[in-house]
Amino acid sequence: MDFKGKVAVVTGGGNGIGRAACLGFARHGAKVVVVDRDAGGAEAVAAEIGRKDAIACIADVTRAADVQAYVKAALDAFGSIDCFHNNAGIEGRIAATAEYEEAVFDAVMGVNVKGVFLGLRHVLPVMVRQGRGAVVNTASIAGLVGTPGMPAYVASKHAVIGLTKVAAGELGPLGIRVNAVCPGPIATRMIEDIARQVSPNNPEGVEERYTAGIPLRRYGTAEEVANVVLFLCSDLAGNVTGAQYVVDGGRTAAPAGVS
Numbered sequence: 001m002d003f004k005g006k007v008a009v010v011t012g013g014g015n016g017i018g019r020a021a022c023l024g025f026a027r028h029g030a031k032v033v034v035v036d037r038d039a040g041g042a043e044a045v046a047a048e049i050g051r052k053d054a055i056a057c058i059a060d061v062t063r064a065a066d067v068q069a070y071v072k073a074a075l076d077a078f079g080s081i082d083c084f085h086n087n088a089g090i091e092g093r094i095a096a097t098a099e100y101e102e103a104v105f106d107a108v109m110g111v112n113v114k115g116v117f118l119g120l121r122h123v124l125p126v127m128v129r130q131g132r133g134a135v136v137n138t139a140s141i142a143g144l145v146g147t148p149g150m151p152a153y154v155a156s157k158h159a160v161i162g163l164t165k166v167a168a169g170e171l172g173p174l175g176i177r178v179n180a181v182c183p184g185p186i187a188t189r190m191i192e193d194i195a196r197q198v199s200p201n202n203p204e205g206v207e208e209r210y211t212a213g214i215p216l217r218r219y220g221t222a223e224e225v226a227n228v229v230l231f232l233c234s235d236l237a238g239n240v241t242g243a244q245y246v247v248d249g250g251r252t253a254a255p256a257g258v259s
């Protein structure tokens with residue numbers, strides 16, 4: 001993969017999967033725009049890459065003005081947006097649908113759906129003007145199957161896959177590709193938070209239970225997801241658009257068996 005001369009914008013780039021994508025894009029030659037509401041995380045990733053090759057943009061992806069500001073900052077600093085990893089997301093609460101708080105539902109939909117929509121809304125016109133570009137939205141296997149206890153998250157990630165398909169259809173004729181990556185459980189802050197919510201007294205036990213249902217018997221790493229994001233943004237994936245790439249150690253293909 002070669003991203004020399006390309007510019008990658010990554011939301012949620014200050015931590016976890018987004019951080020790994022930022023570092024991966026940079027390693028393969030791209031200039032990187034690290035977007036996050038976590039100023040410390042975004043600045044640290046930009047500093048790790050080097051100030052000549054990366055900038056940090058402190059933005060809340062749910063606010064249109066912040067989204068317009070990171071798009072402008074990317075163009076001012078580096079002149080184009082060739083790869084867009086639309087990745088920022090939150091998990092919300094773990095609670096049954098019958099008990100789920102409305103405010104938490106709104107918050108999850110705000111970041112995971114509206115944030116992804118606003119990213120597309122303001123980055124795609126840039127790609128259309130350029131006549132090139134590739135987008136990867138971070139969905140989840142929760143965008144493909146239902147996970148009891150995560151109604152807002154599951155609804156939001158199904159919506160991300162819907163937005164991906166619509167944008168792929170709209171922009172395919174222009175050669176602009178839009179795909180989704182669907183991680184299973186990945187070792188980042190998010191899965192630790194989920195484990196603490198599910199089992200405050202024994203979060204480690206949650207990992208043991210979850211991984212027992214994964215053929216590879218372990219959580220994935222942020223880098224393993226980032227590798228697929230980079231592939232989907234690269235010319236190697238030239239005929240791939242509107243797809244959902246599962247990175248889950250086999251969990252959705254072969255859930256816990258009978259033996």
Ligand code: NAD
Binds near residue numbers: 013088091
């Ligand atoms: P993470 O918490 O390590 O990273 C998420 C990042 O998004 C953080 O840096 C956070 O500050 C940022 N963010 C959250 N809300 C934001 C907002 N409103 N504006 C700007 N930035 C915001 O978690 P992660 O695991 O790296 O998650 C990245 C993406 O991967 C998310 O969309 C998540 O839903 C998805 N995902 C994660 C897993 C997993 O098991 N970790 C599985 C499937 C999908």
